[in-house]
Amino acid sequence: MADVVKMATREAYGKALVEAGKQNPDFVVLDADLAAATKTGTFKKEFPNRFYDCGIAEGNMMSIAAGIAATGKRVFASTFAMFAAGRAFEQVRNSIGYPHLPVIIGATHAGISVGEDGATHQCCEDIALMRTIPGMTIINPADATEAKAAVFAALELDGPCYIRFGRLALPVIFGEDYHFEVGKGVSLKDGSDVTVISTGLMVHEALKAQELLEKEGISLRVINIHTVKPLDREIVIKAAKETGAIVTAEEHSIIGGLGSAVAEVTSEECPVPVVRVGVMDTFGKSGPANDLLDLFHLRAPDIADAAKRAMKAKK
């Protein structure tokens, strides 16, 4: 068997920016003194004149991005998720969201897999925050292939887009022929007993959970939601109707993220048990990323346990 290629989605973001930049001269990239970490530095190296460092002033950067977009040009604005969605929330809402300007926010270092930097830098509430902004598209790629597809797809949108990238290197699970469409969930494994609806890094764990449960004779459907907003309601409703129980899995707070989004749809359209796997309303901690994923119960066995609980709760 060939070695599994591993790449962080932030790495794929930097490469995709370069590739997109070669095809499209009509965008610039902004960063807030984190180009080396967000990987916009890859773009800066290739196109030094199309990269603008805004310094450590994220709110200002978001409004600057809005101004650029208001002139009919495209722009990426990058920093860590904590500062993009957190510190600059109100600039994103009022400068970008309210006028529905097509700014692409490339937010890296999302979730607890940031690792050693610890709680101040581990943003587990960005999806929740961004979901509240009308017209905001939120994409959370699961691997390098999706990350690249998201960058190209975002350039075609006519409104704002928040793309969530991670620091941790992950196996590339989708091939070059992978079909990516904004707003469309992807059914990765069919199953009939229970469904896991996963996003980002947790798609990998969901696929492993499917194997674990298969050994126990439980048929787990695995869905990948790369676009958390607008959510693919149809795929959620179909899963609720056909499997009768749902687990959500995300490297994000269980409050306000994918789990909430799914529960909102099912409770209105087809009430079934929904068990949320995610960061349990707590702050992160320092440590190696993989140890943190264990510590915060964001692993395949945690999803498998949750799936069994969801099944038990079926009427």
Place this chain on the structure above:
Amino acid sequence: MNLDNAEKLSLQKIACKVRMGVITGTHSAKSGHPGGSLSIADILTYLYFKEMNIDPKDPKKADRDRFVLSKGHAAPALYSVLAQRGYFDVSELETLRHIGARLQGHPDMKHIPGVDMSSGSLGQGISAACGMALSSKHFNSGFRVYTMVGDGESEEGQVWEAAMFAAAKKLDNLVCFLDYNGLQIDGTVEEVNNPAPFDEKFRAFGWNVITINGHDFDEIEKALQSARETKDRPTAIIANTVKGKGVSYMENQVSWHGAAPNDEQAETALEELRAELSALEGKE
């Protein structure tokens, strides 16, 4: 180049009509911010009638000059000057802040012709103006960008983040007016958090700084000329103004920051402005 008398008179008359629109709008809305709208009426009149390369018939023209009202609560003045300039009918000012109206409480670029940027949350407009000026330079679009910041607004840290950025990126196509009327909601700017001195602050950030009387068209013109001639640095024009300018009972009264005139007060204000307009017409 100095303004000739006829030109100055013409601008003064337009500014007077712009002020009438501020009164009509806020009176009809029964809310809004007349004080800080009246203080910037002369500068907006000059920008929209003399300075900016714009075409009301083609409000989205790609290479037009841009204006961002960073102190977005002064929307009544912006709407009034846009109406006078022909972007929409003056009668629409009576729909300000009404249900279903285009004229939102704060500027909305998506629906109001001539509004280049949505604004209202203080500190953000000047940053957006920086983005526009950067875009103009980067893509060689050739347009200039103007913004209006309130004195109270400058208590927002983002104003100074933007000031640092504009100077660092040498945005000499950017002009920032600072409406120094000295009053904000809770009192004088000095009492509230003392953001002055503005000239020294902008200068320290690397800007070309000019202080003017914001109600004097000759001074406005001279300052804008200096801005156009200044290379590699953005220009800050510190405009000493009178809050409520043009309506006697509103002048320098903090209570008129965010209160609308009632029927009687509006009529008094309009009478004063009509008298001023007649006097200006008498000079022709």
